[in-house]
Amino acid sequence: xxxxxxxxxxxxxxxxxxxxxxxxxxxxxxxxxxxxxxxxxxxxxxxxxxxxxxxxxxxxxxxxxxxxxxxxxxxxxxxxxxxxxxxxxxxxxxxxxxxxxxxxxxxxxxxxxxxxxxxxxxxxxxxxxxxxxxxxxxxxxxxxxxxxxxxxxxxxxxxxxxxxxxxxxxxxxxxxxxxxxxxxxxxxxxxxxxxxxxxxxxxxxxxxxxxxxxxxxxxxxxxxxxxxxxxxxxxxxxxxxxxxxxxxxxxxxxxxxxxxxxxxxxxxxxxxxxxxxxxxxxxxxxxxxxxxxxxxxxxxxxxxxxxxxxxxxxxxxxxxxxxxxxxxxxxxxxxxxxxxxxxxxxxxxxxxxxxxxxxxxxxxxxxxxxxxxxxxxxxxxxxxxxxxxxxxxxxxxxxxxxxxxxxxxxxxxxxxxxxxxxxxxxxxxxxxxxxxxxx
Numbered sequence: 001x002x003x004x005x006x007x008x009x010x011x012x013x014x015x016x017x018x019x020x021x022x023x024x025x026x027x028x029x030x031x032x033x034x035x036x037x038x039x040x041x042x043x044x045x046x047x048x049x050x051x052x053x054x055x056x057x058x059x060x061x062x063x064x065x066x067x068x069x070x071x072x073x074x075x076x077x078x079x080x081x082x083x084x085x086x087x088x089x090x091x092x093x094x095x096x097x098x099x100x101x102x103x104x105x106x107x108x109x110x111x112x113x114x115x116x117x118x119x120x121x122x123x124x125x126x127x128x129x130x131x132x133x134x135x136x137x138x139x140x141x142x143x144x145x146x147x148x149x150x151x152x153x154x155x156x157x158x159x160x161x162x163x164x165x166x167x168x169x170x171x172x173x174x175x176x177x178x179x180x181x182x183x184x185x186x187x188x189x190x191x192x193x194x195x196x197x198x199x200x201x202x203x204x205x206x207x208x209x210x211x212x213x214x215x216x217x218x219x220x221x222x223x224x225x226x227x228x229x230x231x232x233x234x235x236x237x238x239x240x241x242x243x244x245x246x247x248x249x250x251x252x253x254x255x256x257x258x259x260x261x262x263x264x265x266x267x268x269x270x271x272x273x274x275x276x277x278x279x280x281x282x283x284x285x286x287x288x289x290x291x292x293x294x295x296x297x298x299x300x301x302x303x304x305x306x307x308x309x310x311x312x313x314x315x316x317x318x319x320x321x322x323x324x325x326x327x328x329x330x331x332x333x334x335x336x337x338x339x340x341x342x343x344x345x346x347x348x349x350x351x352x353x354x355x356x357x358x359x360x361x362x363x364x365x366x367x368x369x370x371x372x373x374x375x376x377x378x379x380x381x382x383x384x385x386x387x388x389x390x391x392x393x394x395x396x397x398x399x400x401x402x403x404x405x406x407x408x409x410x411x412x413x414x415x416x417x418x419x420x421x422x423x424x425x426x427x428x429x430x431x432x433x434x435x436x437x438x439x
Contacts, residue, residue, distance in 0.1 A: 225421035304349025348398035
């Protein structure tokens with residue numbers, strides 16, 4: 001099939017868009033929305049592009065990726081693929097214009113894309129783009145190392161403030177939960193009754209409760225140590241905040257194939273909610289256990305979750321952005337974003353003094369951001385980078401609001417661990433740094 005006439009038209013369109021975008025600084029921001037129809041159409045086009053690339057047809061792959069980008073123009077994953085394919089086909093002008101669109105969102109394409117760009121762009125153009133990338137990679141903000149947790153506790157994913165200058169921490173590889181007090185002393189916390197929970201992920205200390213409990217999600221990933229996938233379950237534990245004794249255990253039926261309880265919010269009188277990172281579902285902990293919310297959308301990879309109002313949840317979707325969920329109607333809507341913002345790759349999500357905070361580790365550079373929205377959480381109006389690419393960062397994950405400021409896991413070191421929790425060859429594990437952005 002001849003893709004070239006269609007491809008040429010699409011290239012001209014995207015170059016024109018890129019030029020317009022770089023010249024609109026004096027104009028009003030353009031907001032991007034994404035409907036379910038647009039998402040499905042984009043995913044179908046992306047799938048066709050991937051199939052074409054695997055078949056060795058780079059022009060067809062580029063045409064498909066550009067089509068996918070039409071419906072999701074701020075998705076940096078699709079945009080990065082389009083840049084790579086433009087460079088792969090030798091189209092320097094298109095590769096440059098798409099790259100400038102990418103950089104407009106204050107994030108930088110990965111090393112493989114940059115290598116392709118350097119090979120196809122002229123020396124002057126590449127030097128100009130590289131200077132912009134280096135500028136975007138500069139550290140921003142400041143944070144203190146609040147505590148360092150020994151390497152004996154491997155791959156910490158989440159923390160929960162204990163309201164007394166200490167915190168709980170969940171471990172993926174060590175498969176336990178620990179407590180660190182206000183003096184920095186760390187001890188085992190979970191009283192494991194030999195139930196082989198596998199790995200621990202999200203933690204949530206109950207709000208607005210006179211006698212609060214700690215909730216923890218558990219399950220299985222490739223890095224889980226000492227537990228076969230076939231024997232694993234995923235669910236939520238309710239733990240006594242002082243003794244660590246298990247007060248409740250609710251697991252999803254069907255093991256861990258296609259489902260993984262990830263992050264939690266324990267709201268007190270409004271209940272406990274959890275995200276499923278694999279299926280994209282949202283669950284509420286009810287009288288009968290984990291009850292799926294009958295949402296009207298397809299989340300790709302639901303992660304951090306927070307209660308905004310009594311009837312409104314906010315959920316971070318690693319592959320799509322920020323969702324608002326009406327708990328009365330179960331209607332979910334993806335927030336509109338400016339064309340200068342990408343919310344892809346958000347992991348942790350929580351409120352701090354009325355401000356919405358996210359840990360964004362699915363883009364380069366990794367950063368902690370404040371998401372600015374309108375009052376009704378219909379649209380994102382902008383972001384403020386609180387901390388970015390600090391020397392202590394090594395795959396930041398989740399965080400929590402404390403009286404002292406924003407506390408977060410700054411160096412989970414996820415990429416250093418392989419199957420079964422073994423440290424990958426050539427990697428060195430450092431103590432996990434828990435950092436604090438002070439108010």
